[in-house]
Amino acid sequence: MNSRNIFSELILSWSKENPRNLPWVGIKDVYKIWISEIMLQQTQAATVVPYYKKFIKKYPTIRHLASADETELMKMWEGLGYYSRARNLLHSAKQIVSEYNSKFPQSSTELLKLKGIGTYTASAIASLLSLKILQLWMAMSSEFYLGLLV
Numbered sequence: 001m002n003s004r005n006i007f008s009e010l011i012l013s014w015s016k017e018n019p020r021n022l023p024w025v026g027i028k029d030v031y032k033i034w035i036s037e038i039m040l041q042q043t044q045a046a047t048v049v050p051y052y053k054k055f056i057k058k059y060p061t062i063r064h065l066a067s068a069d070e071t072e073l074m075k076m077w078e079g080l081g082y083y084s085r086a087r088n089l090l091h092s093a094k095q096i097v098s099e100y101n102s103k104f105p106q107s108s109t110e111l112l113k114l115k116g117i118g119t120y121t122a123s124a125i126a127s128l129l130s131l132k133i134l135q136l137w138m139a140m141s142s143e144f145y146l147g148l149l150v
Contacts, residue, residue, distance in 0.1 A: 020045070022036075022045060022049065023036075023049065023052055023053060023056075024036035024052065030104040030125065031061065031062050031065075031104060032056060033125055034104065034125060035052065035055060035056065035089070036048070036052055037121050037124050037125055038085050038088070038089055038116060038121070039051060039052055039055070039080060039085070041082065041085060041121070042081075042082060043080055043081070043082075047079075047080070048080070051076075051077075051079065051080055054076065055076060058076065061102075062093050062096050062097060062102050062104070063097055063102055065089065065090065065093040066090075066093040066094045066096070066097040066102075068090060068093075070087070070090055073086055073089075073090055074086060074087075084116070085116060088114075088115040088116030089116065091115045091116075092114040092115050092116060092117070095113075095114060095115070096114070108122060108126075111125070
């Protein structure tokens with residue numbers, strides 16, 4: 001077993017022995033995973049938990065969020081900072097409702113079209129949902145690496 005595998009095993013073992021009770025862990029609702037991933041950008045999980053719970057209670061579905069009043073949404077977001085994240089969520093929610101019939105995009109190409117979602121966030125969502133979005137990231141990384149070799 002190489003050192004990378006040993007490290008992975010140690011981390012997995014530690015996380016099983018020290019579980020964190022986070023409301024988004026173990027869920028398969030892509031909308032709720034998306035909300036958590038956006039809120040967690042440059043914000044500690046302990047800070048996010050009460051905001052996340054309040055947010056999901058007020059906007060339990062993509063349709064609820066898409067019909068949100070921006071001023072009200074910004075007021076709810078107070079304390080999380082980086083307000084562009086909230087504006088991007090609202091913009092993308094409206095896009096998902098209108099262009100994807102309220103269903104979260106399943107392909108990497110479509111997911112990356114959403115405002116505020118880059119390769120890192122797409123990969124995070126994919127890893128939590130076991131989607132095949134990582135293929136794009138891997139292709140982009142390979143292309144970059146190959147460019148360095150030329």
